[in-house]
Amino acid sequence: MSIKDRLSGKGKPGIDADAIRALSELLNETGLTEIEIETDGGRLRVSRAAVAAVAAAAAPAPVPSAPAAAAPSPAGPHPGAVPSPMVGTVYLAAEPGKPPLVSVGQTVKEGDTLFIVEAMKTMNPITAPRGGKVLEISVANGQPVEFGQTLLILG
Numbered sequence: 001m002s003i004k005d006r007l008s009g010k011g012k013p014g015i016d017a018d019a020i021r022a023l024s025e026l027l028n029e030t031g032l033t034e035i036e037i038e039t040d041g042g043r044l045r046v047s048r049a050a051v052a053a054v055a056a057a058a059a060p061a062p063v064p065s066a067p068a069a070a071a072p073s074p075a076g077p078h079p080g081a082v083p084s085p086m087v088g089t090v091y092l093a094a095e096p097g098k099p100p101l102v103s104v105g106q107t108v109k110e111g112d113t114l115f116i117v118e119a120m121k122t123m124n125p126i127t128a129p130r131g132g133k134v135l136e137i138s139v140a141n142g143q144p145v146e147f148g149q150t151l152l153i154l155g
Helices: 003-007 018-031 050-058
Strands: 032-037 040-049 081-083 087-093 113-119 122-127 132-138 150-154
Touching: 018 032, 018 040, 018 081, 087 122
Parallel strands: none
Antiparallel strands: 032 040, 081 150, 087 113, 113 122, 132 150
């Protein structure tokens, strides 16, 4: 029985574990983090929450702006971390060929645009949640980002 048949009610009523398994296998095969299918009024969404931590760990290490001190790393995210509010592709400039919106050492005000994250062909401005000095930019231009991944650190 196809996923479409399961969602349209032609199969078993209620939650169909086989459809969920089929979508989970599709996530594994394609490397996607989530998938949602809607057919004939039925909707099924499967996502992997643990992928965000793996993707953040696999991201290239940021280039430090100053020599790193030999201090132990604190547990959890940095208090000045600005996380991505969505999955998408991050852009450091408003347009190709333009200078970055922010740079290390720059002081920003609450509401200033820091990045653009493209999600589903929509350009979403990511604004500063508070004012401060940009201590570190943790992503590269054109890099895929996950929900909650640190984009930059404000001091």
